[in-house]
Amino acid sequence: MSVLVMKFGGTSVATLDRIRRAAKRVGREVANGHDVIVIVSAMAGKTNELVGWVEETSRFFDAREYDAVVSSGEQVTAGLMALTLQEMDIPARSWQGWQVPLITNSSHASARIEEIPTKNITAKFAEGMKVAVIAGFQGISPEGRITTLGRGGSDTSAVAFAAAFGAVRCDIYTDVDGVYTTDPRITDKARKLDRIAFEEMLELASLGAKVLQTRSVELAMRYNVKLRVLSSFEDNGENAGTLVCPEEDIVESQVVSGVAYSRDEAKMTLISVADRPGIAAAIFGPLSEAGVNVDMIVQNISEEGRTDMTFSCPINQVARAEQAMRAAKERGEINFHDLVADTDVAKVSVVGIGMRSHAGVAAQMFSALKDENINIKVITTSEIKISVLIDRKYLELAVQALHDSFGLEREG
């Protein structure tokens, strides 16, 4: 029997009516002869609401209890999807993460999947069940506690199931009809890509294009899962959506294939720290222990043995970062005059495999931003991407300017 994985994101299961529409799609695939594994997200907005409740209750919350709360949205949609399918006379059963069990490590709130035993579900398929509906985003730790896979984690659940069951394909149904050259919400010039290379998608995702969770792309690449992104609202023909595939399968690649952004960034600067061996370790060690995901780092030129150290992190980790730095100062591990947080910044990045063999992309990017009078605060580069930190109020303008400058717009 061929197994197909179909994942429905929050907007695709936002109401009972939409769940019915999604279930009809599932029904068509069952009629095509597949055993289907459906992965569902929570209803649109639900997880945000749950996260909000946790943050309002406890500033430096216990991540185990965060997971207990935020995993609940998927429990509801999994049950509702199974019921809807049953109403359509399709044999279906729901599974929570712990029931599968989808075993993760113990990194609560951003757990990594370690194992998905296929025995239980395969046995049910053998008995005639046609659809296994799985609550996405959640798993169980070796200690037996509920874990979640990080925001957007249902994508990763889906790809992991596809890998574990050797699925013919993993279809990610969402509110856009594929992966675009940039977020179609920012510019209507964004163009849908028929194919995108794993590595480019990996960069775009990790730089903020939330259409796929980064980890899901990593897994698909590692296990060679056929991964497709498509619309749950439109009729999708045979070649609909975007196929995320190996680089070799892309005939024509462009120098820059996409522009990504991340709105919720913060820039923090430690003013006047001693410039001595070990200072970076003394700063970034405690930050990492506090669970702060440091992204960009800049160390300024030192004067008289002291320097400023700037780093960026997600805006909701600023309080944690401040606490970690002040504690390290109190312990005498670091000494700084001041800690300044700039919470009005955003990150914009251009991504493309073609950058490996083309010079001048950075210069073109900086010049496009200069033409719009946008000041760059921090720059980082890697083999296939360039990222800059800018004032958040220029974010849309910057994305549009870069999209234009690199000629990514829709033809005709």
Ligand code: ADP
């Ligand atoms: P779901 O709830 O289905 O998982 P998400 O909101 O997580 O959906 O992801 C889909 C959204 O990703 C789109 O609505 C779009 O605004 C955003 N997005 C960001 N960058 C891109 C991109 N390059 N291509 C397509 N969508 C993108």
Ligand code: ASP
């Ligand atoms: N519901 C979770 C979130 O909003 C997981 C997901 O939708 O992928 O992050």
Ligand code: MG
């Ligand atoms: Mg998502």
